[in-house]
Amino acid sequence: MPWWKEEPWRLIQTNLREIDMQDLSAERYAADLKDFHATVVLLNAAGISAGYDTKLPYHSKNPYLTGDSLERIVKLCHENGIRVIARADFSKVRRNVYEMHPEWAFRTEHGDVMEQNGFVQTCLCGDYQQKYAFEILEELFGRIPFDGLYCNMGGFQTRDYEFRDYGFCHCRSCREAFRNYSGKELPEQRDSQDPAWREYEDFQKHMLTDYRKKMAGFLKGISGEICFDDVDYARIEAATEVSTRLPHWIYHASSNCRAIIGDGTSGIICSNTSVSYPGYGLRHASVSPALHAMRLWQNMANLGALDYYLIGRLDTAADRSAFETVKRIFAFREKHDAVYRNLRSTASVLLRRKDRWVATEEEKGWIRVLTEAHIPFAEILPDAMKQADLSRYRVVILADEGELEQQEGDRIDEYVLRGGTVIASGQNRIRESPAESGGTKFLRSSGILKLEKEDRQAMSAQLLLEKEEKQAFPSHQAIDAVPVGDTYFFLEWDEAAKTFLKLIPLQPFGPPECCYSREVWDYPGLIDYTYGSGRYFTLPWLPGSFYSKTGHSNTVGIMRDILTEHCGLVSVAADLTPMAEVTVSEDDSGHILIQLVNNSGAFGLTFFDPLPVEQVSLQIPTEKIPVSVISLMGGHVTWRKENGTLFLLLDRLAEYDALRIEFEDGGSADERQYS
Ligand SMILES: [Zn+2]
Structure with missing residues (x-):
């Protein structure tokens, strides 16, 4: 059995700056890691800056290699029972390397490069990442017995560290690779409705999968004891960013771990790191120790491993305020490690997540309601969802997931047919193949026939809850109308379905004198459709997004009542504070x-x-x-x-x-x- 399947995983990433190697003492480095109860360390080795005496001409060597060598650090870590994962970053090269190999660079539509601080972005399709990176890895692992590899900023990056968007890559390698893949030229623009763009997105996915497979095969060819990101462990981050990620997503660590672990069948280690700094511009400061604690406990509660990440070294860090907190939690996990082995979630609710890095607003709303109501749940990413045994779950939630592939839609239909329950808010439809055209296709199990209209300016609309419906929504005894939020989907549904709540359409907002509507329409807030032995609940609005953005209890009540009264889910801690x-x-x-x-x-x-x-x-x-x-x-x-x-x-x-x-x-x- 490889080492990561047997040994405890408590990781610290020292994301070294070049000058950190100048006076690095391997003894001190290993002793500090021991003091933190770490069993795995992730440190910079190759790519942007070679942390060792490389002989390769286009591998820029760190000019500050006067402290202890990487070879010695790895040796001492191993002697102290600490595994060492090499961090490589092939996403950028120095300007002088770019000038010798301009064809390796990412190119904008106008042929410009993405350059910041003297580093030029490379392209995944180009020969630097496709060929030269492997020469670097061969040299690195041939010289130093690292236990694993992590590649930073992999994939098709379109933004720099200041979040400037450069569009998608137009380099010659991309154009050739896309032509080989599709027989076509690159799409003209990003447009999720355009079949050409969708094909390009499929191409990116194909290239990435292929690249990771190639790299995993290469590493395993060197040794079966080298672990690789996304194959043997999955590294993900709970982080903040000044001004772009506010308000804080307080369940970030929990949600990351659940999404990576999915239904638990992959067995992958989820290494969700608690990022020390508050944002890219504040690399040397730490977020509050209590936030680190919350993230690390959330990792454990959701079956992730412990992982803490700081810039630079432990012995020279400028902000050490979180150190004692991190050490305390790592020590607790060390003491009780046996208890946390081979656990699997017993959750009976499965929430689909569109994206690996962060939940969408609608998904966040459902995550909050489930967490706060103490209804245990799992999260799952699209690729894993396609393989998952849905029959293990009582309820599957589709939180405005947009387009599902036909195969996934068929699986969900089958799940409902056999007695499963789906809660679907917003839009969840079947992705059309490029050959098809015409109206939107909905899941058969949904009972939805047609989208008549989508209103994204519905903020002053409400959903009327009539007296006779109060029994179905016990949280709303004192509430007769619920705000819709900004979006409502006007649908046509199978007449066999039962509906709840009625739309009070938009009303003027201005002086109170004019703030009313005298109309009530038959468009509902909830459509309850029976399909085979199962049920499919459609909410043609975005209650999760509205709750996530505003946090008010009236929306929560509706969502919670659907979970408990309509789907029969039971809280495991009915009287416990939602906090x-x-x-x-x-x-x-x-x-x-x-x-x-x-x-x-x-x-x-x-x-x-x-x-x-x-x-x-x-x-x-x-x-x-x-x-x-x-x-x-x-x-x-x-x-x-x-x-x-x-x-x-x-x-x-x-x-x-x-x-x-x-x-x-x-x-x-x-x-x-x-x-
Ligand atoms: Zn390219």
């Missing part, structure tokens, strides 16, 4: 681990230490009777079992806790350690 997060998982022996993260320190833009929560009660469905229930944080837990539910009471939740529930037929864990 704490609960996850439930089990190991190979059937022992359960309940994890709680107290997110109550998230206060506006600042993160403080969370307020303790007293008397946490949990209701876990299980037929089994525990032999022991233990809080890993040393809390006091009592329990009773009644009618297929295990009722637990934890005396106090500080920032995090994990309740290990063992059953008689299990017993793989070391009980003595936790008693």
Whole structure:
């Protein structure tokens, strides 16, 4: 078994600047990592700047290689039980290399390069990434026994570090590769509706998959003990960025881990890093220690590994405010590592996520509602969704996912036919093949026949909740009309479907005297369609986006009532504050681990230490009777079992806790350690 399958994964990335190698002491470096309880380190080795004495002419050598060598660092780390992953960045070359090989560069539509601070962007299709990068890797791994590789900024980058957009690449290699792939010229513009652009997006995906496969094959050819990003582990980031990522996405770490782990069948290690700095322009400052703590606990609760990333070295960092927090959490994980092995989520809800890096606004809204209602759920990315066994889930959520491939649509139809439930907000339709034309295609299981009109200026519209519908929406006893938000889709639906709520159309907004509408239309807020043995709920608006952007409780009520009253989902912590997060998982022996993260320190833009929560009660469905229930944080837990539910009471939740529930037929864990 390769090392990453057996050894604990607690990673620290020291993202070294060139001058960090000037006086680096390998002894100190390894000792600092030990002090942080790290088992894996990620450090800069090749690409933009070679961290060793390279003999390759176009591999720019770091001019500050006067401290201990990479060879010595790797040797000392290995002696201290620390694995070392090499970081390479083939996305850029220095200006002098570009001048010798201008054909390696990314090119805008007008033939310009993307250049910042003397570094020129290279193109994935060009020979630097396709050929020369492999010469560099051959030299690197031939010289130094690294345990893995991480390639930074891979793929088709279109923006620089200041987020300037240069459009898509028009270099000669891209034009040739696209011609070979499609027989066509590059599309004229980015237009998601244009079949030419879609084909180009497919081409990018094909090139990327091919490239990663080629690199993985190359590395495995050197040694089966070299791990590679996205194959053996997946590196992703929980980060902030000044002005572009506000307000903070407080479930960023949880959501990242869930999306990478998906339905749990890939077995990939999710290394979601807590990025130290607040933004690219503030590389040497740290975000609040409480935010690092929240992210690291969220990683653990959602079955990710621990990962912390800072610029430069641990011994010379200018802002060390988070160090003790990181060490404390890494030490906790070290102490209890055995408990976190081979866990899988027992969630019965699956939320599809469009993009790996961050959830969309609509997805975020559903993630918030599920988390805050304590309904455990998994997230899944499109490629994994195509393979997933949906029958494991009671409810699948499509949060304005746009276009699904026919094959995926067929799988969802089959899932509903056999008794599954879908909640679909916004637009979820089948992607047409380039040969097809005509109207939008909806899923058969949805009962939706046609999109009549899309209104993106619907902000003053409302959904009327009539008296007789209040039973179906118990959260809304004192609310008769719910704001729609800015978007409403006018649909035509199968008349066999049942509908709820009615649209009160746009009204003027201005002086109160004119703020009313006397009309109520038959367009609904919820369409409930039975297909085979299953149900498909359509919300022709974007409640998730509205909740994510505004945070008000009236939208939450509707969403939560659909989850609980209409879909029959049950909270595992009905009385617990929405500010704490609960996850439930089990190991190979059937022992359960309940994890709680107290997110109550998230206060506006600042993160403080969370307020303790007293008397946490949990209701876990299980037929089994525990032999022991233990809080890993040393809390006091009592329990009773009644009618297929295990009722637990934890005396106090500080920032995090994990309740290990063992059953008689299990017993793989070391009980003595936790008693
Ligand atoms: Zn190109």
